Each structure stands twice: as structure tokens, then as C-alpha cells.
Amino acid sequence: xxxxxxxxxAHPDDEAFGVSPTLIKEIREGAEAHLITLTAGEEGANxxxxxxxxxxxLHEWQRSCELMGITRCHHLGYTDGTLxxxxxxxxxxxxxxxxxxxxxxxxxxxxFMSFDMNGISGHIDHIVASRATAxxxxxxxxxLPERITRLRLRCLPIxxxxxxxxxxxxxxxxxxxxxxxxxxxxxxxxxxxxxxxRSHHSQRADGETHIARYGNDIGINHFIVKQ
Numbered sequence: 070x071x072x073x074x075x076x077x078x079a080h081p082d083d084e085a086f087g088v089s090p091t092l093i094k095e096i097r098e099g100a101e102a103h104l105i106t107l108t109a110g111e112e113g114a115n116x117x118x119x120x121x122x123x124x125x126x127l128h129e130w131q132r133s134c135e136l137m138g139i140t141r142c143h144h145l146g147y148t149d150g151t152l153x154x155x156x157x158x159x160x161x162x163x164x165x166x167x168x169x170x171x172x173x174x175x176x177x178x179x180x181f182m183s184f185d186m187n188g189i190s191g192h193i194d195h196i197v198a199s200r201a202t203a204x205x206x207x208x209x210x211x212x213l214p215e216r217i218t219r220l221r222l223r224c225l226p227i228x229x230x231x232x233x234x235x236x237x238x239x240x241x242x243x244x245x246x247x248x249x250x251x252x253x254x255x256x257x258x259x260x261x262x263x264x265x266x267r268s269h270h271s272q273r274a275d276g277e278t279h280i281a282r283y284g285n286d287i288g289i290n291h292f293i294v295k296q
Contacts (some may be wrong), residue, residue, distance in 0.1 A: 072218070073171060074102040076182040077164055077202040080110040080149065081130035082269040086279050087189070087223050088182055089124035089137060089265045096138040097258070102139035103171065104134055104142050107160060107198055108149040114272055123149070125271055132268040136261060143167060152197035160201040163207070168209060169250060178218045181206045185224040187249040191238035206295065220295040224249060249291050256288035263287070 074095060078084050084092065084104055109123030119125045127144060134142045143164055147156055168179065182200040188195030198255055199222060206220040230243035255262070266276045280287060 071099050072179055073177045074100055074181045074182055075105065075164075075168060075171070075179060076102065077105045077107070077160075077198055077205075078183060079107045079152065079192070079198040080113065081108075081126045082107050082110065082113075082133075082272050082275070083184070083198075084130075084193070085133050085265045085269055086136075087179045087184060090262050091223075091253045091290045092137050093181075093249050093258045093261055093265070094253060094255035096271075099227070101140045101177070104139050105145060105164060105165075105167065106142070107131060107145050107147045107152065107156075108194065109144065109146075110149055110272075112149040114274060116196075116274070117271065119271065122271065125179055128270070129269045129271060133265050136265045136268060144286045150194060152194045157197045157204070160197065161204040161251070164201060165205045165208060168205060172213070172216060178216055180218045181220045183222060185222045185244070189223070189240075190226055191240040195204065199268065201245065201248045203295070218296070221251065221292040222295070224291050226291050229260060244291070244293065245247070248293060250294035251292040252263070253292070254288065255290070256285065259285070260290055 076084055076088060096102055110126040111123030115122045132143060181202050182196045183199045186199050188199060203220060210217045225243040226249060227243035227245050233242045234240045263280060266280060269276055
């Protein structure tokens with residue numbers, strides 16, 4: 070039986086820069102995936118001075134989803150850069166309802182995917198997305214333990230981030246090997262991963278930095294898995 074992955078992220082490019090290798094590999098191997106972005110990323114970089122950056126970024130996100138083979142994309146319409154505890158509870162309710170709608174149409178097991186609880190970069194929007202996802206996961210796990218299988222949190226290993234940084238926000242050091250539960254190697258999909266990243270053209274500076282930083286290992290993802 071195929072599994073269903075529900076990925077929850079704050080901004081339209083988070084999935085591309087974060088978990089696209091794993092999503093591409095899982096979908097090619099038979100999984101179904103749904104993506105949720107909480108915001109349109111309207112406060113992101115705007116090198117082309119788009120009057121409606123959020124609209125542009127959502128179009129880029131749709132293209133990214135098409136390249137990966139995502140079954141359905143959901144934009145929840147929160148405001149970029151402003152997520153809070155109140156939003157977290159609202160997000161959890163809405164993601165929970167979307168999940169229940171999916172559960173009602175299939176017998177497939179469901180797993181969730183988001184960023185590390187520290188938001189990887191320390192971005193508050195990322196942290197809210199991850200914690201809202203965890204709240205949904207544990208709520209539904211209590212009710213449907215056989216259907217709700219696991220929560221996979223994309224993290225960075227300490228080899229990549231050996232100490233905390235204060236270059237922008239406060240960013241934690243990477244995770245040690247005993248904290249990392251799963252390593253996914255999707256390097257065989259290198260060209261598709263690059264295409265997905267570059268589909269977020271408005272955020273190309275970050276995208277090209279990401280590509281240059283990881284090189285041939287851009288297809289490797291690390292996760293903390295909760296069950």
C-alpha cells in the first residue's frame with residue numbers, strides 16, 4: 070500500500086531548498102505527497118521588483134510542485150514573517166482538517182514532514198510551521214495510531230553547521246549523529262533537484278548559494294524522526 074506524505078512549510082521555497090530530494094525520491098518510488106505552504110513568501114528577496122511578489126512566488130511554488138510530482142498543493146494564506154502562537158493553533162486546526170479530509174478518502178498510512186523544531190535557520194515562521202505540524206501529528210496519532218505513522222523533521226548535521234551562528238537570526242549548531250535518525254540519499258535525482266530549486270527564480274540568490282554549498286551532495290537529506 071502506498072503511503073501519503075504531508076509536508077508543512079512556512080514559505081514557498083522551503084520544500085525546494087529543504088526536502089525536495091526526499092520528496093522526489095519518495096514520489097518516484099510510489100508515495101503520494103501533499104504540500105502545504107503557510108504564507109506566500111511575500112517578504113522574501115525581490116530582485117526583479119515585482120509589485121506582487123507573493124503571487125509570483127506562489128506560481129514558482131506550483132512549478133516546483135509539478136516538477137516533484139506533488140499530488141496537491143495548499144496555500145493557507147498567513148502573512149509572511151508574522152507567525153505567532155495564535156497562528157500556530159490556527160494552523161494546526163487547518164492542517165488537521167486537511168489531513169482528516171485525506172484520511173476519509175483512503176486507507177493509506179500518512180506521515181508528516183517539516184523542518185527541525187529549531188527552524189533550521191532560527192526563522193520564527195519555520196519554527197511555527199514545525200511545531201504546528203508536531204501538534205497535528207501527536208493529536209492524530211492518539212486517535213489513529215495505525216494510520217499516522219511518523220513525523221520527519223529535516224535537520225542539518227553538525228558537520229555542516231559546527232557551531233551556532235548570529236549572521237542573521239540566532240541559528241543553532243547542527244545535530245550530532247546520535248540525534249539524526251534517518252539519512253536519505255537521493256543523489257541520483259540531482260538534475261531534477263537543481264531544476265526544482267531554480268524554479269524559485271525570484272529567490273535565485275539563495276538558490277544558487279544552496280547549490281554551490283552542497284555540490285554533489287545536494288541530494289542528501291538528514292531527518293529527526295518522531296513516531
